[in-house]
Every structure is written in C-alpha cells, then in structure tokens.
Amino acid sequence: MKAVVFHEHGDINVLRVEDAPQPAPGLTEVVVRVRACGVNRLDIYSRTGRTKIAPMPHIAGSEVAGEIAAIGDAVSGLSIGQAVAVAPYLFCGQCEFCRAGEEVLCLKSDIVGLGSQGGFAEYIRVPASSIVPLPQGVDFTSAAAVGLAAITAWHMLTKRAPLHPGQDVLVHAAGSGVGSAAIQIAKLHGARVITTVGSPEKIEHARKIGADEVINYREQDFLQEVRRITNKRGVDVVVEHVGEQTWEKSVASLTRGGRLVTCGATTGNEGKTNIWSMFAKEISLLGSYGGTRQDLADVLKLVATRQFQPVIHGTYTLEQVGEAQRLMENREQFGKLIIVPA
Numbered sequence: 426m427k428a429v430v431f432h433e434h435g436d437i438n439v440l441r442v443e444d445a446p447q448p449a450p451g452l453t454e455v456v457v458r459v460r461a462c463g464v465n466r467l468d469i470y471s472r473t474g475r476t477k478i479a480p481m482p483h484i485a486g487s488e489v490a491g492e493i494a495a496i497g498d499a500v501s502g503l504s505i506g507q508a509v510a511v512a513p514y515l516f517c518g519q520c521e522f523c524r525a526g527e528e529v530l531c532l533k534s535d536i537v538g539l540g541s542q543g544g545f546a547e548y549i550r551v552p553a554s555s556i557v558p559l560p561q562g563v564d565f566t567s568a569a570a571v572g573l574a575a576i577t578a579w580h581m582l583t584k585r586a587p588l589h590p591g592q593d594v595l596v597h598a599a600g601s602g603v604g605s606a607a608i609q610i611a612k613l614h615g616a617r618v619i620t621t622v623g624s625p626e627k628i629e630h631a632r633k634i635g636a637d638e639v640i641n642y643r644e645q646d647f648l649q650e651v652r653r654i655t656n657k658r659g660v661d662v663v664v665e666h667v668g669e670q671t672w673e674k675s676v677a678s679l680t681r682g683g684r685l686v687t688c689g690a691t692t693g694n695e696g697k698t699n700i701w702s703m704f705a706k707e708i709s710l711l712g713s714y715g716g717t718r719q720d721l722a723d724v725l726k727l728v729a730t731r732q733f734q735p736v737i738h739g740t741y742t743l744e745q746v747g748e749a750q751r752l753m754e755n756r757e758q759f760g761k762l763i764i765v766p767a
C-alpha cells in the first residue's frame with residue numbers, strides 16, 4: 426500500500442511516499458481503508474521527536490475515517506465496507522481507570538499514529554474496540570475533521586469545565602482545530618465567546634463560526650481586551666492549549682471562581698502561576714486529555730444533525746502531507762487540514 430513514511434526525525438523533508446506492507450488484522454483488530462485523515466500537531470511532534478513513537482520507519486496520522494476492509498476472527502458486530510471513524514485514544518480496557526470508564530486516563534494509554542502506525546496511508550490496523558460507526562449523512566472528511574481536536578474540545582467543555590448559558594469563555598486561537606471546535610461547542614451551550622486570532626483575515630472566519638468578540642493577539646494584549654470586554658470582571662472559563670506564551674495571562678483573565686482548562690502546550694510546557702491570586706479567587710486549573718469513544722460518537726451525532734460543522738481549511742493528497750504540516754507549523758490554516766489518500 427501507499428503510505429507517508431519517515432525513517433528519521435527531522436523537518437518535512439524526511440517524509441516520503443513509499444510502498445509499505447499492507448496490514449492484516451489480529452484476532453481483535455480491524456483494518457480500515459483510510460478515506461480521510463486529519464493533520465494534527467501530534468504528527469509534527471512525532472516527526473520532530475517531541476513525542477515518543479514506535480520504532481521507525483513510522484507512519485503518523487491520528488484522525489482516521491474510512492471503510493472497514495478486513496475484520497479479525499474474534500470481532501463481531503462490524504461488517505466489511507462499513508463507514509467508520511477511529512477513536513484516536515487507545516486504552517487497555519483492564520486497568521483501574523479503564524474499569525471505572527475513564528479510558529483517557531488509562532495507565533497504558535496510547536494514541537493512534539504514535540505507538541502504532543497511523544493513518545497517512547491507504548490502510549490502517551486498529552483495535553476493533555476503537556471503531557465508532559459513522560451516522561448517516563456524515564462524510565469521511567467531516568468525520569476525520571472531528572477525530573481529535575473536536576472531541577478534545579468537547580471533553581474539555583462538557584466533562585472538565587462545563588459551560589452554562591450566559592457565561593463568558595475565552596478560547597485561544599480560533600483558527601486551530603481545538604479553537605474552532607471549542608467556539609462552536611461553547612455557543613451550543615449558550616456562552617459568550619471571546620477568541621484570539623493572529624491575523625486580520627482570520628477575524629471574519631472566527632465570527633462566522635460563532636465568536637462574539639475577536640482579538641488579534643499580535644496587535645492587542647488579550648488580557649487587557651478581555652478585561653475591557655467583560656468590564657474588568659474576567660471570563661468564567663479559559664480554553665488553553667497554547668501553553669507557555671499565554672499561560673500567565675490566561676490565568677489572569679479569569680473571574681472569581683473561574684476555571685482554566687488546558688489540553689495542550691504548543692509553545693512550551695512551563696507556565697507561571699500567581700498562587701495567591703489562584704487561591705484568593707478560588708480559581709481551578711484543569712487538565713483535559715483527549716476524548717473518549719463516546720465523546721467521538723457525541724460529536725459525530727452533532728455533525729449528522731448539523732449542530733456542529735467541522736471547519737475544514739482544505740484537503741490534500743498523501744504526497745502533500747508535508748505541505749499541510751508546513752501550513753500548520755506556520756499557523757496559516759483556519760480549521761482542519763485533511764489528507765485524502767487517492
């Protein structure tokens with residue numbers, strides 16, 4: 426099969442389209458013919474060596490939708506040709522957190538395309554337990570577009586820091602996968618959304634998907650703008666994923682009793698926190714790690730009923746994976762970049 430493979434860490438020039446062995450399913454696995462795979466920062470981290478991956482050569486790609494092509498002997502309830510999405514967070518099913526139904530906290534957790542081969546290929550092998558059937562009316566590109574970023578945003582704003590109608594939320598980076606999803610999810614919950622963008626062209630995009638207030642963080646200080654927009658009150662929830670560059674001001678953007686929820690650290694892992702202000706204002710700092718199979722099913726249902734529209738910047742071939750990753754590295758995209766193997 427055709428796949429985008431790298432044999433060493435490096436820039437986009439290490440990516441090669443090669444012939445790779447077509448996977449066969451183990452007893453409890455299925456093989457999916459990849460029809461769409463979202464590009465995620467994780468692919469860049471695995472390519473550059475920021476995250477640990479399986480021994481090379483490696484195929485990245487975590488956000489897969491496609492058709493079932495082969496089924497392991499011990500798998501029931503799935504059929505060849507069935508349209509499915511692959512839940513990207515892998516789990517053991519046996520540790521104390523899995524037993525409690527908290528699969529994203531699994532002690533042996535992994536993500537599709539990190540410890541195993543990913544979806545920038547014509548076929549991928551995954552555990553049958555990770556398969557979520559596509560509801561009618563959801564196409565492969567849309568399904569891949571909600572694969573990781575949208576379920577992460579959903580998990581953040583429904584499980585970790587639920588929003589209530591009328592609350593104010595600050596969502597960083599409207600053009601990112603998590604940001605564009607979080608804006609829509611926050612609006613579904615009746616919140617007022619303040620968001621940030623890095624260029625004037627993205628302001629209109631951000632408004633189109635529901636943002637009430639848009640701050641160009643390259644021209645304005647987002648903390649001062651949040652204080653101005655909220656009449657110095659601050660926001661109830663901050664959706665963080667930028668990390669080091671924004672952390673201190675994100676915490677300072679919160680009102681009393683506010684909650685910061687984070688799922689990423691794109692610009693670095695260290696963040697300064699004013700501890701006095703944190704306890705005196707009863708602020709909560711919450712981590713959020715990906716999403717569950719049910720989070721994926723929930724978001725796919727919202728796509729099917731048109732309550733959630735994945736924001737797609739463009740689709741690319743396997744040969745264009747490097748180009749798509751470059752767009753993401755330069756933050757030139759608005760929404761998801763989707764690879765469609767021919």
Ligand SMILES: [Zn+2]
Pocket residue numbers: 516517518519520521522523524530531532533534
């Ligand atoms: Zn487990």
